[in-house]
Every structure is written in C-alpha cells, then in structure tokens.
Amino acid sequence: MRRKKLSGVMVAVALLLGPLAAVAADEDVSRRIDALSREIEQLKAQVRVNEEKAARSEVEAKAVTQRSQERALDRWLTIGGDYRFRVDSLRGETRPFTDVAATFANAQNRLQAEFFANPNAATGGALTGLMQFAQGMNAVRTYSDALAFLGANGAMAQGLGNFAVPVAAYKPRNDTLYTNRLRLDLHAKATQDVSVTTRLAMYKTFGAQDDDAVTNGGAAPFFADRVGVFDGTVGHVPSSSTVAVDRAYATWSNITGRDIWFSVGRRPSTNGAPSNLKLNEPRPGNGGTPSLLVDYAFDGMTLGYAPDIDGFAGAYGKICYGRGFESGFRHTPANAIQDTDMFGLSVVPIDTDKLRVWTQWNRGFHIFDAPKMSGTFFGDTAPRADLGDIDWFGLGAMSTLKNIGPGSLTLFADAALSVTHPSNNVSAQFGFQGLLTGGFFAPEAPTSKTGHAIALGLRYDLPSRTRIGFEYNRGSKNWITFAPAADDVWTAKAGARGNVYELYVIQEFGGTPVSSFGSKAFFKLGAQYYDFKYTGSNNWVGAPVRIADINGQFSTLTPLKKAWDIYATFEVKF
Amino acid sequence: MDRKLVSAVVVALAMAWQGAMAEDVTVVGPVTRIVLAPDGQSAVATLKDVRSGSEVRIDISDELTLDKFKDRRIVEGDEVRSRFEKKEGGNASKSFRKTAGC
Numbered sequence: 259m260r261r262k263k264l265s266g267v268m269v270a271v272a273l274l275l276g277p278l279a280a281v282a283a284d285e286d287v288s289r290r291i292d293a294l295s296r297e298i299e300q301l302k303a304q305v306r307v308n309e310e311k312a313a314r315s316e317v318e319a320k321a322v323t324q325r326s327q328e329r330a331l332d333r334w335l336t337i338g339g340d341y342r343f344r345v346d347s348l349r350g351e352t353r354p355f356t357d358v359a360a361t362f363a364n365a366q367n368r369l370q371a372e373f374f375a376n377p378n379a380a381t382g383g384a385l386t387g388l389m390q391f392a393q394g395m396n397a398v399r400t401y402s403d404a405l406a407f408l409g410a411n412g413a414m415a416q417g418l419g420n421f422a423v424p425v426a427a428y429k430p431r432n433d434t435l436y437t438n439r440l441r442l443d444l445h446a447k448a449t450q451d452v453s454v455t456t457r458l459a460m461y462k463t464f465g466a467q468d469d470d471a472v473t474n475g476g477a478a479p480f481f482a483d484r485v486g487v488f489d490g491t492v493g494h495v496p497s498s499s500t501v502a503v504d505r506a507y508a509t510w511s512n513i514t515g516r517d518i519w520f521s522v523g524r525r526p527s528t529n530g531a532p533s534n535l536k537l538n539e540p541r542p543g544n545g546g547t548p549s550l551l552v553d554y555a556f557d558g559m560t561l562g563y564a565p566d567i568d569g570f571a572g573a574y575g576k577i578c579y580g581r582g583f584e585s586g587f588r589h590t591p592a593n594a595i596q597d598t599d600m601f602g603l604s605v606v607p608i609d610t611d612k613l614r615v616w617t618q619w620n621r622g623f624h625i626f627d628a629p630k631m632s633g634t635f636f637g638d639t640a641p642r643a644d645l646g647d648i649d650w651f652g653l654g655a656m657s658t659l660k661n662i663g664p665g666s667l668t669l670f671a672d673a674a675l676s677v678t679h680p681s682n683n684v685s686a687q688f689g690f691q692g693l694l695t696g697g698f699f700a701p702e703a704p705t706s707k708t709g710h711a712i713a714l715g716l717r718y719d720l721p722s723r724t725r726i727g728f729e730y731n732r733g734s735k736n737w738i739t740f741a742p743a744a745d746d747v748w749t750a751k752a753g754a755r756g757n758v759y760e761l762y763v764i765q766e767f768g769g770t771p772v773s774s775f776g777s778k779a780f781f782k783l784g785a786q787y788y789d790f791k792y793t794g795s796n797n798w799v800g801a802p803v804r805i806a807d808i809n810g811q812f813s814t815l816t817p818l819k820k821a822w823d824i825y826a827t828f829e830v831k832f
Numbered sequence: 833m834d835r836k837l838v839s840a841v842v843v844a845l846a847m848a849w850q851g852a853m854a855e856d857v858t859v860v861g862p863v864t865r866i867v868l869a870p871d872g873q874s875a876v877a878t879l880k881d882v883r884s885g886s887e888v889r890i891d892i893s894d895e896l897t898l899d900k901f902k903d904r905r906i907v908e909g910d911e912v913r914s915r916f917e918k919k920e921g922g923n924a925s926k927s928f929r930k931t932a933g934c
Contacts, residue, residue: 332909333909450882453933455934507934509933509934510933511931511932511933512860512913512931515860517913517931517932518932519932519933519934521933521934526934540905542934543930543934544932544933544934545934546934560934562932562933562934563932564932566858566913566915566927568926568927571896571927571929572929574932610896611896611899612896775904775907776904
C-alpha cells in the first residue's frame with residue numbers, strides 16, 4: 259500500500275518536473291548560443307582590428323620606403339671629378355733686358371759691402387741715400403708724385419745704372435715638367451630648388467711643393483700671371499699638394515616658378531667656352547664665362563634668367579659680380595687701397611649644338627697693381643695701387659656641324675675688346691708704371707688704351723673617339739684680359755700680345771661608363787707655339803713694348819720672344 | 833606719338849606672345865623615364881611634375897633634345913623644364929631643357 263503511494267507520488271513529481279526540466283535545458287542552450295555569438299563578435303572585432311593594423315602597417319611601410327627613396331644618396335648627392343697626369347716639354351727664347359729686382363739687390367749688396375769694408379762718410383752716405391731713395395719711392399702714389407720724385411732724385415735713379423744687372427738673351431727649357439691634378443666635385447640638392455656645388459682641387463708639380471717650375475724660380479718670371487699662385491689661380495696653376503676649394507656656391511633655381519636663378523659663392527668662372535673643346539669637357543651651360551675674357555676663380559654672385567622663346571632655344575642672360583681683392587678696413591692709417599670688383603653682363607641669345615652665340619661686357623673696378631702672393635721672386639706681394647678701371651667687350655659663336663665626312667666638326671670664333679680707364683695712380687713697387695702706361699722709372703701720363711683679341715678654332719670628332727683640334731689666338735699691343743687661371747703653362751694664351759697656335763689630338767677610351775654617364779678616360783697630345791709681338795702679355799702694369807725693340811731696358815719680368823710647349827696628358831673623368 | 837606707337841606695338845607683341853604661350857603647358861620636374869624610338873627620330877620622356885606629383889608623358893621629336901638623350905646630356909633623374917602643347921591626345925614638346933642655374 260505504501261509502495262503504491264510512493265510510486266504515485268514519484269509519478270506525480272515526474273509529471274510535474276518534466277516540463278520544468280525541458281524549459282531549463284532550452285535556457286542553457288540559449289545562454290550558450292548567446293555566449294558563442296558574443297565570442298564571434300569579439301573575434302570579428304579582433305579580426306577588424308588586425309586588418310586595420312595590417313593596413314596601417316602597409317601604408318607606413320610604403321611611406322617609409324618612399325621616404326628612404328627620397329633620401330637616398332643618389333637622389334640628392336652627385337659625386338664626380340677628374341684626375342689628370344700631364345707632361346710638358348717647354349722651350350723659350352728671351353730678349354736681353356736689365357733685371358730691376360736684381361739691380362736693386364746688387365746696389366744694396368755692393369753699397370753695404372763697400373760701407374763695411376771702408377766705413378766712412380762717403381760710403382755711409384751712398385748707402386743711406388739708397389735707403390732714402392727706396393723709402394721715398396714707396397711713398398709715391400700718383401703720376402705727379404712720380405714726376406716730382408724723379409725730378410728730385412734723378413741722379414740716384416741714373417746712378418742705379420751703375421749697378422745694373424743685365425741679362426743676356428737666353429733659351430729657357432724644361433724637357434719634362436710632370437704635374438698631377440685631382441679635382442673632386444660634389445653637387446648636393448638640398449631642397450626642391452636649392453643646391454650646393456663644390457669642387458676641391460689639387461694641382462701639384464712632380465717633385466716639388468711650390469710653383470717654381472712655372473714661375474722661373476730664382477730668376478725674373480716671364481709673365482705676370484705666372485709670378486706665383488694667388489686667390490684667383492689656386493688649383494689652376496701647378497704648385498703644391500694642397501687641396502683648395504676651387505668652387506663652392508649655392509644656387510636657388512626656379513625662382514617665382516620661372517627659369518630665374520640666383521647663385522652665390524666661389525664661382526665656376528674658369529674654363530669657359532670655347533676652352534671646353536680643348537679641355538674635352540661639356541659645354542658650360544648657363545655657368546662659366548667666355549674664356550677669352552675671364553678665367554679667374556672669382557668669389558661672387560649671379561642673377562640669371564633663361565626665357566623660353568621659340569626660335570631662341572637655350573637663350574639666357576645673367577648679371578655677374580665678383581670680388582677680385584678684398585682690401586679690409588678702410589680709412590685706417592695703413593690702408594689706402596680699394597676693393598677690386600668685377601661686374602659683368604652676359605647675354606646668350608641662342609645655345610644649341612648647331613649654334614651658340616655669346617656676348618659679354620665686364621668692368622673691372624679699382625684694378626690692383628699686384629695680387630697678394632707669398633714667396634715670389636719679388637718677395638711677398640700685395641696690391642699697393644688702384645690703377646683704374648677696365649672695360650671688356652666680347653662677342654663669340656660656336657657651331658657643331660654633324661656628318662661632315664665621317665665625323666662632326668665644331669667651329670668657334672671669338673672677338674674681344676679691352677678699354678682701360680686709368681686713374682692718376684702709378685705703381686711704386688713697379689717703378690711708377692700705370693695702367694698700360696709708362697716704363698720702369700719712365701712714368702707716362704694716364705691715357706686710355708684700347709686692345710683687341712681674337713680666338714679661332716675647330717675640332718673634328720671622329721667615330722673612333724678621336725678628336726683633332728686646332729686653335730689660333732691673336733692679341734694686339736694693348737690687349738689685356740683677365741684669365742690667369744687658364745690651363746696654359748707658359749701664360750694664358752688668351753692674353754698673349756702676339757700670335758698663339760695650338761694643335762691637339764685627343765683619343766678617348768671606348769670603355770662603358772661606370773661611375774657616371776659622363777665618365778671617360780683619354781689621352782691628349784698637343785703643342786703650343788707662342789710668337790710674342792709685344793711685352794707684358796697678361797700684365798696690365800706698364801706700357802707694352804715691341805719685343806723686337808727690347809734690348810737691355812729695365813724690366814721686372816723676363817721678356818719672352820717665343821715659346822713652345824709640347825704636352826701630353828692622361829685624363830680620367832669620373 | 834612715336835613713343836605711343838612703339839608702346840602699342842610692344843604691348844601687342846607681348847600680348848600675342850602671352851596668348852601663344854597660354855596654349856602651352858609648362859612642367860618642371862625630374863625625368864623618370866626616357867624611351868627613345870628604335871629609329872632615333874622620336875622619344876617619349878616622362879616627367880614627375882614637382883607641383884602636382886603626377887607623371888606627365890611628353891612626346892619629343894626635335895633633333896636638339898633627341899641628341900641630348902642620345903649622348904646622355906639629359907638622363908633620368910635630371911630636372912627638366914618642359915613646355916608642350918596638348919595635341920592629338922598627346923603632349924607634343926616645344927622645349928625640353930634642364931632647369932637653368934649655376
């Protein structure tokens with residue numbers, strides 16, 4: 259009976275709890291589904307985050323890559339340069355003259371010796387007189403001063419003739435002058451429109467650390483531009499292994515979105531057209547100056563504009579300014595010398611392969627009588643007189659004609675004029691000579707002198723990479739240029755008063771360029787012949803004298819009648 | 833009177849020149865690609881315009897520029913100022929030279 263009751267209760271409980279249990283199971287499943295849904299959402303969110311991260315990483319990676327590419331050295335820095343070995347075989351013929359520096363030294367030495375050998379009033383007076391004469395001479399500033407001084411000291415000036423050191427005509431020669439030249443070029447593009455260009459240069463004589471080999475070391479130099487190395491010629495005249503900054507300038511291009519540029523620094527005012535032909539270098543582009551007028555490492559600035567005009571391809575114009583000598587503080591007890599400046603205007607109406615035409619005007623202000631140099635034949639030199647101004651005018655053209663026979667022919671013609679505007683000053687350190695006026699102790703009233711020069715040449719380029727060139731220069735009696743940095747050993751042929759002939763052959767190697775598109779190596783064999791008609795080539799101090807008339811006159815430089823230079827080079831441009 | 837006439841001529845010429853130039857497009861930028869035709873009589877140069885950053889393809893057929901491509905006086909990477917005319921779906925070069933400066 260109890261068992262039946264118990265079973266009944268259990269059945270009743272089961273019937274009662276059955277649906278309740280089913281409900282509980284549904285809720286459990288539902289909770290699990292909810293939990294799974296949340297996990298799925300979380301996973302989806304995680305995936306989205308990961309995808310976004312990955313996308314960001316990709317963008318960042320691209321940006322990093324772009325930045326690294328933009329900063330890659332080859333995008334902003336160009337390195338190049340050249341090495342040259344050169345051997346020159348030099349011959350010359352001089353005219354007899356009286357060496358001024360040697361004469362003064364001789365007078366001083368002899369009078370000192372006489373005084374010490376026999377010290378009395380006469381020998382002491384002579385020595386004192388010479389010293390007073392030298393001191394008085396250094397005080398002379400103007401042409402009038404010079405006349406007055408010579409009037410008061412005529413006897414002493416004539417007396418110097420007793421100590422004259424005549425130099426008979428001789429034939430200088432140097433069978434082998436070896437030189438090394440290394441130049442390293444850097445071009446850095448700093449910002450979109452601003453760049454900096456640098457050239458470091460070393461030009462060394464084999465077996466020496468000085469310039470004696472080209473300055474007639476120990477004897478009176480032959481030419482004013484080869485008395486010593488100075489600011490405008492360092493790195494261009496053989497001397498020592500010192501590496502000099504030949505060029506360093508910053509250029510701002512695309513000013514106002516036009517082809518206008520401003521450039522300042524140590525300028526590329528050397529080796530301009532058409533000298534690039536014999537140097538086997540590309541045309542100088544907007545840089546450079548006509549080599550007949552200027553070849554001088556100037557510190558200065560340029561403002562240029564290259565308008566894009568149909569029919570005048572490559573046209574540009576620029577104004578240039580350079581400082582040739584910085585005189586330092588003015589209005590001091592010791593300094594009466596002005597700065598020497600150069601101002602120029604250049605217009606190139608067309609610059610194409612077929613035709614390049616250039617016109618140029620320069621004016622040199624406050625031309626000095628000697629640049630600052632150390633250890634020259636004349637001792638340490640410095641500007642001591644402002645001799646006046648010089649105007650230069652130039653007009654030239656160059657043309658390359660293709661398919662002339664098997665090769666191409668480049669021709670050039672250049673003409674120039676120099677006009678002096680002398681001041682009343684004379685150079686005391688050079689015997690009262692003025693700007694192309696006067697002789698040693700023979701001052702001449704300041705008058706304007708006009709000189710002219712021409713340069714003609716051609717180069718024939720063969721498919722065999724052989725280039726054959728011929729050039730001719732002629733300068734008149736009063737021609738003066740500003741080209742002491744020209745790549746000529748005897749003297750800048752652009753400034754020769756007479757005729758200069760040059761013949762050369764270049765043979766390039768055929769190897770594939772590696773270091774740059776313009777890299778190349780070549781040999782060059784050339785010969786120069788100078789036939790001087792007047793004294794003082796490349797010297798604006800003193801009046802030129804016909805070479806044929808030179809026969810023992812006082813001269814600070816050795817007058818050269820003829821000169822030859824046979825040279826060979828091995829050059830590598832990288 | 834003469835001055836007025838000269839001034840008028842100068843202004844007219846300037847306006848005519850400006851008008852002619854107005855049809856041209858000038859782009860400055862580095863050369864990113866130079867493709868010289870096999871016969872050497874034409875080339876297509878691509879410049880990256882420094883202003884917009886976009887690349888511009890320019891058709892070149894003048895001998896002066898082609899010679900510069902051939903002897904590598906203008907190479908990829910050089911910054912160039914190019915003036916061209918939109919013509920027949922392309923850009924026909926009227927001048928193509930390195931930006932001035934020294």
